[in-house]
Amino acid sequence: xxxxxxxxxxxxxxxxxxxxxxxxxxxxxxxxxxxxxxxxxxxxxxxxxxxxxxxxxxxxxxxxxxxxxxxxxxxxxxxxxxxxxxxxxxxxxxxxxxxxxxxxxxxxxxxxxxxxxxxxxxxxxxxxxxxxxxxxxxxxxxxxxxxxxxxxxxxxxxxxxxxxxxxxxxxxxxxxxxxxxxxxxxxxxxxxxxxxxxxxxxxxxxxxxxxxxxxxxxxxxxxxxxxxxxxxxxxxxxxxxxxxxxxxxxxxxxxxxxxxxxxxxxxxxxxxxxxxxxxxxxxxxxxxxxxxxxxxxxxxxxxxxxxxxxxxxxxxxxxxxxxxxxxxxxxxxxxxxxxxxxxxxxxxxxxxxxxxxxxxxxxxxxxxxxxxxxxxxxxxxxxxxxxxxxxxxxxxxxxxxxxxxxxxxxxxxxxxxxxxxxxxxxxxxxxxxxxxxxxxxxxxxxxxxxxxxxxxxxxxxxxxxxxxxxxxxxxxxxxxxxxxxxxxxxxxxxxxxxxxxxxxxxxxxxxxxxxxxxxxxxxxxxxxxxxxxxxxxxxxxxxxxxxxxx
Amino acid sequence: xxxxxxxxxxxxxxxxxxxxxxxxxxxxxxxxxxxxxxxxxxxxxxxxxxxxxxxxxxxxxxxxxxxxxxxxxxxxxxxxxxxxxxxxxxxxxxxxxxxxxxxxxxxxxxxxxxxxxxxxxxxxxxxxxxxxx
Numbered sequence: 144x145x146x147x148x149x150x151x152x153x154x155x156x157x158x159x160x161x162x163x164x165x166x167x168x169x170x171x172x173x174x175x176x177x178x179x180x181x182x183x184x185x186x187x188x189x190x191x192x193x194x195x196x197x198x199x200x201x202x203x204x205x206x207x208x209x210x211x212x213x214x215x216x217x218x219x220x221x222x223x224x225x226x227x228x229x230x231x232x233x234x235x236x237x238x239x240x241x242x243x244x245x246x247x248x249x250x251x252x253x254x255x256x257x258x259x260x261x262x263x264x265x266x267x268x269x270x271x272x273x274x275x276x277x278x279x280x281x282x283x284x285x286x287x288x289x290x291x292x293x294x295x296x297x298x299x300x301x302x303x304x305x306x307x308x309x310x311x312x313x314x315x316x317x318x319x320x321x322x323x324x325x326x327x328x329x330x331x332x333x334x335x336x337x338x339x340x341x342x343x344x345x346x347x348x349x350x351x352x353x354x355x356x357x358x359x360x361x362x363x364x365x366x367x368x369x370x371x372x373x374x375x376x377x378x379x380x381x382x383x384x385x386x387x388x389x390x391x392x393x394x395x396x397x398x399x400x401x402x403x404x405x406x407x408x409x410x411x412x413x414x415x416x417x418x419x420x421x422x423x424x425x426x427x428x429x430x431x432x433x434x435x436x437x438x439x440x441x442x443x444x445x446x447x448x449x450x451x452x453x454x455x456x457x458x459x460x461x462x463x464x465x466x467x468x469x470x471x472x473x474x475x476x477x478x479x480x481x482x483x484x485x486x487x488x489x490x491x492x493x494x495x496x497x498x499x500x501x502x503x504x505x506x507x508x509x510x511x512x513x514x515x516x517x518x519x520x521x522x523x524x525x526x527x528x529x530x531x532x533x534x535x536x537x538x539x540x541x542x543x544x545x546x547x548x549x550x551x552x553x554x555x556x557x558x559x560x561x562x563x564x565x566x567x568x569x570x571x572x573x574x575x576x577x578x579x580x581x582x583x584x585x586x587x588x589x590x591x592x593x594x595x596x597x598x599x600x601x602x603x604x605x606x607x608x609x610x611x612x613x614x615x616x617x618x619x620x621x622x623x624x625x626x627x628x629x630x631x632x633x634x635x636x637x638x639x640x641x642x643x644x645x646x647x648x649x650x651x652x653x654x655x656x657x658x659x660x661x662x663x664x665x666x667x668x669x670x671x672x673x674x675x676x677x678x679x680x681x682x683x684x685x686x687x688x689x690x691x692x693x
Numbered sequence: 694x695x696x697x698x699x700x701x702x703x704x705x706x707x708x709x710x711x712x713x714x715x716x717x718x719x720x721x722x723x724x725x726x727x728x729x730x731x732x733x734x735x736x737x738x739x740x741x742x743x744x745x746x747x748x749x750x751x752x753x754x755x756x757x758x759x760x761x762x763x764x765x766x767x768x769x770x771x772x773x774x775x776x777x778x779x780x781x782x783x784x785x786x787x788x789x790x791x792x793x794x795x796x797x798x799x800x801x802x803x804x805x806x807x808x809x810x811x812x813x814x815x816x817x818x819x820x821x822x823x824x825x826x
Contacts, residue, residue, distance in 0.1 A: 200805075323814070330819050333820070365805070485802070487803035487808065489802070490806070490812075491811055530783055535696075540696050540704075
């Protein structure tokens with residue numbers, strides 16, 4: 144159990160870190176291991192895994208039988224581990240009419256590392272330098288060669304299982320042994336390979352053997368309800384403990400950071416925060432301020448720190464907000480598995496994967512950029528497909544039983560959404576949260592290219608599923624509102640030019656030299672893969688530079 | 694009747710799905726509750742029209758006739774009875790397949806276990822030759 148403080152330290156630390164998710168946790172580890180003292184603040188409470196995680200539960204042990212089945216009413220608060228999946232009225236946000244946005248917040252020590260899907264795929268220069276190839280927007284100010292050593296560093300620390308494949312658009316990493324495929328995954332993965340698609344297993348921050356004092360995965364499934372054996376990467380088991388063991392970290396939960404405080408010398412002097420429970424105001428002092436509170440929360444803190452936003456001489460703070468494209472999917476049955484003997488397919492809740500294959504060498508006539516897909520199937524907990532089967536009685540019951548092992552799906556894991564200036568968040572001056580901090584108004588819509596990617600993915604999935612011999616029973620009908628994939632990025636993008644970007648290539652603010660912003664906010668584009676691994680790599684790289692120049 | 698007991702496993706009644714639905718409704722809004730009572734009334738009205746008695750007083754063959762007529766509109770529901778069938782079936786399946794009887798006895802769900810290794814596919818025919826990358 145990590146040691147926490149309820150005190151309000153008045154001394155000056157080398158750095159104050161706001162947030163304990165994947166990036167805040169890594170920043171704490173990297174800075175303390177390099178000799179710095181850090182005060183780590185998180186807006187949420189310290190979780191107690193035995194109490195707050197819902198592991199090894201069957202649906203009938205949950206108040207409304209979990210979310211495994213299609214729901215006909217809102218979830219009760221206790222349904223999905225409320226600490227980790229918060230949509231709490233205490234910290235709201237607003238949207239413009241007709242522009243829905245989903246923001247899954249996790250105010251708890253560990254943040255969204257506690258429930259993430261663990262997919263850990265490297266970006267390549269197809270992602271970092273996409274603008275140079277197709278002429279849209281801007282390149283990242285870093286190339287794959289700059290980030291590769293930090294990907295190595297992060298993967299070696301957190302433990303990523305995967306297979307080495309040699310796909311140039313999906314660089315291989317430092318992998319633990321890959322997970323075996325189950326029947327449905329293998330059938331679909333082999334089909335994809337026969338079709339010439341770059342298929343492999345999802346690369347997962349989930350241990351296939353003991354690693355750095357953490358236990359190997361025992362495949363109980365339901366990872367996103369919290370893993371208290373520490374087999375999946377989260378901050379509580381992987382980054383905060385080594386930071387603590389240096390003796391240089393002070394961790395204070397229940398600290399809602401309102402703003403970065405500026406000194407008279409044009410540098411930040413710390414942050415102001417409010418105790419979540421007592422609602423009293425405090426200040427934390429530090430030589431460096433690390434804002435790692437999530438894409439949107441970090442942006443909100445900067446916007447709330449000064450009139451017009453802190454470090455916003457570029458005018459792009461809050462802009463170029465994105466989330467990756469999701470909602471395209473194909474679900475059905477693989478007839479070769481109908482009536483198969485019962486087996487455990489539910490242990491890893493992730494499966495086969497197809498890397499992006501669009502706009503690499505060729506140019507698609509209808510869109511730029513690309514997407515990746517995931518494929519899974521078999522006997523997962525509850526047969527949601529049963530609701531769509533007509534009839535009743537003994538014959539329906541038998542049909543469901545017979546189809547249970549044969550269920551399979553392909554879905555868009557992440558499609559690239561283009562950055563557009565008008566997609567933004569700003570402070571809603573009319574609304575404050577329970578701690579009196581003004582909230583965000585978020586305004587994001589999809590464009591034609593985003594829709595074309597969704598459409599192409601949808602058609603490709605039908606092709607793959609049919610080629611696998613599958614019977615399609617349903618097809619995803621809508622492009623999900625942005626935010627729902629929980630891959631939101633942008634808002635304080637990095638770049639070489641201080642006139643068009645908020646952060647420099649090391650995630651340091653162009654305008655304020657002792658403030659670093661780690662997280663998805665720095666992303667100039669979404670890329671076509673899951674963002675977390677890249678966020679963590681950028682964090683380590685930024686910390687290394689911070690210490691070098693401190 | 695929707696998920697009956699058979700040689701393989703207990704059905705929805707034995708799995709106490711009625712109690713699950715009660716609990717679900719207790720937690721639902723007024724519209725969902727009144728849809729449910731309207732549906733039950735419509736079923737009884739249909740039983741009275743056909744057999745001059747409430748549904749529960751009808752014999753098994755008569756109840757089957759009523760349910761069969763309700764299920765005929767499942768794909769394109771036009772009447773109160775058709776819509777109620779979809780509602781009652783959805784909740785029955787939801788309750789049954791999240792119960793020990795449905796998940797463990799009927800479907801033989803093997804997940805939520807502690808394994809030392811993930812079980813790989815061991816069907817040679819699923820390992821068909823791959824194309825060259």
